[in-house]
Amino acid sequence: MxxxxxxxxxxxxxxxxxxxxxxxxxxxxxxxxxxxxxxxxxxxxxxxxEAMVMKEYTxxxxxxxxxxxxxxxxxxxxxxxxxxxxxxxxxxxxxxxxxxxxxxxxxxxxxxxxxxxxxxxxxxxxxxxxxxxxxxxxxxxxxxxxxxxxxxxxxxxxxxxxxxxxxxxxxxxxxxxxxxxxxxxxxxxxxxxxxxxxxxxxxxxxxxxxxxxxxxxxxxxxxxxxxxxxxxxxxxxxxxxxxxxxxxxxxxxxxxxxxxxxxxxxxxxxxxxxxxxxxxxxxxxxxxxxxxxxxxxxxxxxxxxxxxxxxxxxxxxxxxxxxxxxMPTGAQKVMTGEDAENGEAVLVHSHKAFSGFVFKTTVDPFAGKMSYVRIYSGSLQEGDRVYNVTRKCEEKLGKILTLIGKEAKPIGRAPAGDIVVLPKLDRTKTGDTLAAPEFPVYFEPVRFPQPLHSVALKAVKKGEEEKLVNALVRIGEEDPTCRVEKSVEGKQIVVRCMGDIHLEHIMTKMERKYGVQAAQEALYIPYRETIKGTATAEGKHKKQSGGHGQYGHVVLTMEPSATGEEVEFADAIFGGAVPRQYIPAVAKGVEETLHKGLLAGFPMIHVKVTLKDGSYHTVDSSEMAFKTAAALALKKGIPEAEPVLLEPIYTVHVVIPEEFMGDVMGDFSSRRGRILGMEPHRNRKGIIVVKAQVPLAEMAGYVTALRSMTQGKGTFHLEFWDYEEVPKKITEQIIAARAEKN
The missing domain is CATH 3.40.50.300 (P-loop containing nucleotide triphosphate hydrolases)
Known part of the structure; x- marks a missing residue:
């Protein structure tokens, strides 16, 4: 037949x-x-x-x-x-x-x-x-x-x-x-x-x-x-x-x-x-x-x-x-790993006990998690128990699969050098090392590029914020260049990715796979406030209309901090004008008030506040009263101490072909940046490194802009440098925008 x-x-x-x-x-x-x-x-x-069944190979x-x-x-x-x-x-x-x-x-x-x-x-x-x-x-x-x-x-x-x-x-x-x-x-x-x-x-x-x-x-x-x-x-x-x-x-x-x-x-x-x-x-x-x-x-x-x-x-x-x-064979790969027990370097040859590396993960709401594994040594068989060296836990293998696109084929055994897909390893993630329990070798994770495009997302439907975060976390398990974090200060969900197209893909995928829609909003910039001058102000909180009342009275001096601390509090009370038990309340009132900001609602930094004098009532004084008095003194004194707004400044290193130098430097000027210098790249001929300092607020969309200026050949990385005073006109705009929002 x-x-x-x-x-x-x-x-x-x-x-x-x-x-x-x-x-x-x-x-x-x-x-x-x-x-x-x-x-x-x-x-x-x-x-x-003939090819419907995957054969076994050495x-x-x-x-x-x-x-x-x-x-x-x-x-x-x-x-x-x-x-x-x-x-x-x-x-x-x-x-x-x-x-x-x-x-x-x-x-x-x-x-x-x-x-x-x-x-x-x-x-x-x-x-x-x-x-x-x-x-x-x-x-x-x-x-x-x-x-x-x-x-x-x-x-x-x-x-x-x-x-x-x-x-x-x-x-x-x-x-x-x-x-x-x-x-x-x-x-x-x-x-x-x-x-x-x-x-x-x-x-x-x-x-x-x-x-x-x-x-x-x-x-x-x-x-x-x-x-x-x-x-x-x-x-x-x-x-x-x-x-x-x-x-x-x-x-x-x-x-x-x-x-x-x-x-x-x-x-x-x-x-x-x-x-x-x-x-x-x-x-x-x-x-x-x-x-x-x-x-x-x-x-x-x-x-x-x-x-x-x-x-x-x-x-x-x-x-x-x-x-x-x-091309080299699967047996020729020799990896350098680390012995998880003593930290010593280990050369991993194909003939040793099983070891492998999870280089990719996919997550499906219905099929579950799929771990893509490159086997460096030994072999895998269906039903094996493997040790996750990274997570310090054991996982039992179900089927061993190979994929062509989305179509899966089961294979009974996979040797060193092969690439397989392992379904439903619940605790295993991208970058993890899997090994035989008797051979706990550890491999360094993949060095993925740093995502530099930051955007704030909000759920389109009210009440879906947690659903949005969970969906982004699941996508981040599949794509390590997508990272999500909650900004406590800005009360935002921040996504860091590789660019506009990457972001669009993330948002589309999130809606399709997890049923949550998101929209962009302006990214919160962590401005800070400080003072340039000195002022002394009195704060008195007094409510004595019969019965047990409230009384707190302080005199505070405000000046720039010489130590660089965010908030420096000093006690200069002499003679018991403010009893010892109330001084911590004054300090707390100072800290909380400065954290809320007194110019545009941003935390104040590099401020020294000294408690100079005050008074108290033997019955009506309390910690709350002195805390309130400290806040009143600051609200009076800070406006007289030349308050200014500070913005975060970042050092930017841009690696570009030499012919794009003029465009890149001109763009930095338009972003209120200052050029610190440039030098030839150490290893690449015709490539230069431009170093500049730019306000974070001006770096929005820089990933796309640099790609456009350099035909996609430019790269950059950022590192925080310090805070600097915001120009007066921009300060006024920020204060007005904050007032309107509040």
Whole structure:
């Protein structure tokens, strides 16, 4: 019966292929290429039936590759084309109106961009490649950081039309910083403006001579039909959805040999034996060439470049083979951890007992929590008990899953080097270390970028403030670059994130998943008040209309504090004018009154108050009476002591390309800032660091402004410096606004 089923399936496949091939011959231009996609989809359905069950692999058979690019280079399309080629999915969409397999969240579908990290495991020729599809837009760089912690190498996707872009450089810098091997795939070779060699030249200019093409295109733009393997000196041509090996056309042979010579030189440079052979004029064998290039890639000396079209699935098979050949295996990763019991450093090799790292968490109101784990050593099986070294607690595993987009596949066992998803680990969070109970090793958490865009949110519906906070906390569990805090002084819910688009995504997701709507409000600025002069004032609280009354009388001197303390209280009473038991009440009255502010309602700082004199009544005096008297004295005296408003000043370090220096400095001037200086960046040529001091009130929207001024190439960080006096005109505006609000 099974045999008959496959006979019928094969007849159906041949019939469909025949019809599609016939139709393809009758079409021209783009129609012909669209049919190639449909043929590829039909063929992949057959592979899909074989790939429905995830096989078991050894650590040596696993590759973990983070896929990075500038937004719009076709990164997700490349990942989905690879999934289709491997048969992990039955079909992918064609064109902008089709839904992606990897981008399935409503916000991703609406924007047609990747927002969150996704896993795409591919089984190909006896190997498993875990692709980590990442967002291309810089505001979601936290997802990229998480992916790089789980990856052993980077596939950098570059558009053949646009070339090196802003986030292409950022992605490259990530690889350099983390010392991860890098490989480039030049996508969109079918584009009208595609120019492989111009793109290659730009990459070499920006990234250096490590850029090494292992392939060159067979045609470009509408004439793009395949690739030439310069190592083997053969060509692969795609005709009507089918890949065929052909001889290198004569008009391409000279260029192919020239590029091959570059590859041989690069391969020989890192190996003395190969270098000697190369210098003696001998040609390296294919195995020697691959060995030399792989060693060069692992040390960062060589970055292989491939090319193709994700839209028409051209070059995907060869890309998979190059990843298997050149990328490090899951067994090669050696992590440095810390022994949780004695704090000593531990080298974690793949053969040791289980250890793993939670690099991402997702939370679903219905499905619960899903923990994404990179296994560094040992293995995991369903039902295992693992020790959460970070939280100091045990968790029992249920199913072990692998994901393709949102579709989960159960796997019975996962070895070192693999990436898995563990559902319903209730106490485990992103950044936690999991380990075998007998091997309590601890790994440092991911260093996520500091969120610098701060906004205040309020619930649209009254009474939903706690619901809003809880929703933001849950989102923060999934996205460490989203942080929430309650401002006690400002009585606000403050969200810190990476920018306006990130914030919009957070608010949309919060409404969809947790049913709470939020609106922005003006962010509270923690102004302070102080005095510049000295004054003495009397405060008398007297209510004596019969029976037990109230009486408190103090004389206070107010002056700037020389110690730098927020509020300094001194007792200068002589002769018992104010009894000892009432002096703490006077001090408390001073502290509470100054905390409420006497100019615009902000806390007063750097003020010294001295109790000089006073009087009391043996029956009617009380702590409350003296506390009230102190408040009355301050309300009289502070207006005579030259009160001023202070604002928080922050030191800003901005890292930018040199050509944007003028715009950035001019912008600081418009924000009432002062430039402290500038200097070349220590490690990056053409990059400068501008240092300035700016009032916090003027930094609203700076994340977006800097991105606009520098084409997204600028970064900055803030640190509190001190408080300074607010200009008189702005002080008047703030006082008026506070009075109106109150």
């Amino acid at each position: 099974v045999f008959c089923y496959f006979r019928i399936l094969e007849k159906w496949r041949m019939a469909v292929l025949g019809k599609l091939r016939q139709g393809a011959r009758e079409n021209i231009g783009r129609e012909k290429k669209e049919n190639r996609i449909r043929v590829q989809n039909i063929v992949s359905k057959l592979r899909f039936r 650590s040596e058979q696993i590759r973990n590759v983070a896929v990075l690019s500038h937004d719009g280079a076709g990164k997700t399309a490349v990942v989905e084309s690879l999934l289709l080629t491997c048969g992990e999915v039955a079909a992918v969409g064609v064109g902008k109106d089709n839904k992606h397999i990897m981008d399935y969240e409503p916000e991703e579908i609406k924007r047609n961009v990747t927002i969150q990290l996704g896993i795409a495991p591919c089984q190909w020729e006896g190997y498993k490649i875990n692709f980590l599809d990442t967002p291309g837009y810089s505001e979601f760089c936290g997802e990229v950081r998480a992916a790089l912690r789980a990856a052993d190498g980077i596939l950098l996707v570059v558009s053949a039309e646009a070339g090196v872009e802003m986030d292409t450089e950022r992605a490259w810098d990530y690889g350099v910083e983390l010392q991860l091997p890098r490989m480039v795939y030049v996508n969109k070779m079918d584009g009208e403006q595609a120019d492989f060699f111009a793109c290659l030249e730009k990459m070499r200019a920006v990234f250096g001579k490590s850029i090494m093409p292992l392939q060159i295109p067979l045609g470009e733009g509408k004439d793009f039909r395949g690739i030439i393997d310069v190592c083997k000196l053969i060509a692969w041509e795609w005709k009507e959805g089918v890949c065929e090996e052909i001889k290198v056309p004569p008009e391409y042979m000279a260029k192919a040999r020239q590029v091959r010579e570059m590859c041989m030189e690069a391969a020989a440079e890192g190996d003395d034996a190969l270098l000697e052979k190369y210098l003696e004029g001998e040609e390296l064998t294919l195995d020697e060439l691959r060995h030399g290039l792989r060693q060069g890639m692992l040390t960062g000396r060589v970055c292989p470049v491939m090319c193709g079209s994700a839209r028409y699935h051209i070059g995907t098979q060869e890309l998979l083979r190059r990843i298997i050949t050149y």
